[in-house]
Amino acid sequence: MKKLIFLLMPVFFSGQFATAQTALTFDASIPSYVEVGTPMNTVLEGTNTITVEAWCYLTDYPFLPTVVGNYGSGMQFLLRIDGNNPAFWVDNGSGFNVVGGGTTVPLYTWTHIAGVWDGNELRVYFNGVLDGTSTGVTGAFPSCANPVMIGANQLSEAWTGTLDDVRIWSTARTEVEINATMNGCLTGTETGLLALYDFEEGSGSTLGDLTGNGYDGTLINSPDWTPGYSSGCSTLSVNFISISANRNSNGVLVNWKVAAEQDMLRYEIESSADGRSFSKAGTVTANGSSSYNWLDVSALQQGPYYRVKSIDKRGIIKYTGIVKVSSGKEPSMIRVWPNPIEGSEINLQFKNQLSGRYNIRLLDAAGRVMFAKIAEHAGGNSIETIELSPGISRGVYQLVVIAPDKTVHSQKLFINKAK
Numbered sequence: 094m095k096k097l098i099f100l101l102m103p104v105f106f107s108g109q110f111a112t113a114q115t116a117l118t119f120d121a122s123i124p125s126y127v128e129v130g131t132p133m134n135t136v137l138e139g140t141n142t143i144t145v146e147a148w149c150y151l152t153d154y155p156f157l158p159t160v161v162g163n164y165g166s167g168m169q170f171l172l173r174i175d176g177n178n179p180a181f182w183v184d185n186g187s188g189f190n191v192v193g194g195g196t197t198v199p200l201y202t203w204t205h206i207a208g209v210w211d212g213n214e215l216r217v218y219f220n221g222v223l224d225g226t227s228t229g230v231t232g233a234f235p236s237c238a239n240p241v242m243i244g245a246n247q248l249s250e251a252w253t254g255t256l257d258d259v260r261i262w263s264t265a266r267t268e269v270e271i272n273a274t275m276n277g278c279l280t281g282t283e284t285g286l287l288a289l290y291d292f293e294e295g296s297g298s299t300l301g302d303l304t305g306n307g308y309d310g311t312l313i314n315s316p317d318w319t320p321g322y323s324s325g326c327s328t329l330s331v332n333f334i335s336i337s338a339n340r341n342s343n344g345v346l347v348n349w350k351v352a353a354e355q356d357m358l359r360y361e362i363e364s365s366a367d368g369r370s371f372s373k374a375g376t377v378t379a380n381g382s383s384s385y386n387w388l389d390v391s392a393l394q395q396g397p398y399y400r401v402k403s404i405d406k407r408g409i410i411k412y413t414g415i416v417k418v419s420s421g422k423e424p425s426m427i428r429v430w431p432n433p434i435e436g437s438e439i440n441l442q443f444k445n446q447l448s449g450r451y452n453i454r455l456l457d458a459a460g461r462v463m464f465a466k467i468a469e470h471a472g473g474n475s476i477e478t479i480e481l482s483p484g485i486s487r488g489v490y491q492l493v494v495i496a497p498d499k500t501v502h503s504q505k506l507f508i509n510k511a512k
């Protein structure tokens with residue numbers, strides 16, 4: 094009998110990614126860095142939620158290379174590399190707390206590192222995947238007069254290599270939210286965005302904050318303007334539309350659908366026993382198709398997890414969500430996320446639903462149809478990603494899904510920023 098799947102931690106990407114333009118290359122032996130002139134400490138003092146992220150290209154393992162933070166005699170936050178692994182530090186008013194990742198940050202490779210504090214849990218992410226957690230970190234940021242520095246701190250724990258797209262948020266972003274924007278371009282007006290540096294100046298001695306909050310930085314000891322990972326927007330090499338996994342008599346069949354595939358090299362299927370530590374299980378060469386599958390003939394019998402990684406000709410990596418093969422019947426539901434919606438995509442989870450055509454409509458407050466789509470669902474469980482039409486404005490909407498048996502599912506959505 095065909096088994097259904099249960100989908101966890103969906104990770105899908107927006108319809109744009111950042112193309113290589115300019116960034117800053119730092120030298121730890123000098124050290125060179127960027128110092129933010131207007132202090133953030135008064136804004137952060139007394140709060141306990143933050144997300145700090147950046148694209149990083151490390152060319153050496155100097156002593157404790159800093160990405161960004163205001164660490165010195167005291168601090169509020171610090172994102173850096175500890176023991177060659179990503180690490181995120183905060184002072185919760187009672188002392189320093191750290192969460193370390195388990196992944197070695199490779200040399201000469203663009204990687205994305207993010208740290209999050211939600212008022213209780215510290216998390217660190219590597220390439221959009223949770224890499225470490227530390228719980229029970231309560232309290233709030235203390236006062237701190239140290240300036241925020243990019244590429245170094247006041248103890249000369251400096252970066253050797255290139256940094257790009259540094260972002261500081263006053264909110265604790267989820268894994269889905271991090272993945273939805275880490276390869277994309279932001280405007281600076283996103284909710285909760287405290288400082289945004291896209292490094293697109295390309296010359297000069299100032300690094301501008303695109304939020305308008307005034308956290309501009311000054312280049313110290315002449316870090317070099319060099320080609321970077323991100324800025325400017327163009328079409329993704331691939332958009333993941335859906336992923337599913339079903340057990341059959343031969344193993345587990347993983348299916349995924351894509352759109353707008355171009356300049357793709359391959360897809361790597363990764364498996365895991367616990368949904369956290371993944372290893373490569375198979376490879377499928379990209380061939381311009383819109384639908385792919387791979388059979389795991391040696392699948393674990395008890396609930397293996399899967400995800401698919403895409404790799405394009407530039408070496409840019411993107412992931413699908415994580416799917417778990419279920420060992421039993423799941424309750425029926427249709428779920429929508431994220432909500433509020435910060436971008437142009439809606440993820441729709443079909444869980445133990447009938448096969449057939451699903452009529453999807455987005456209604457405004459007056460009941461007018463702002464968007465309509467037909468989704469073909471093969472039955473069981475899957476995730477479908479829906480791209481909204483351009484021009485849908487900020488506001489409250491109703492998403493209505495009509496199933497093949499005429500059952501109506503309705504959910505209120507808030508679109509915060511249509512991109």
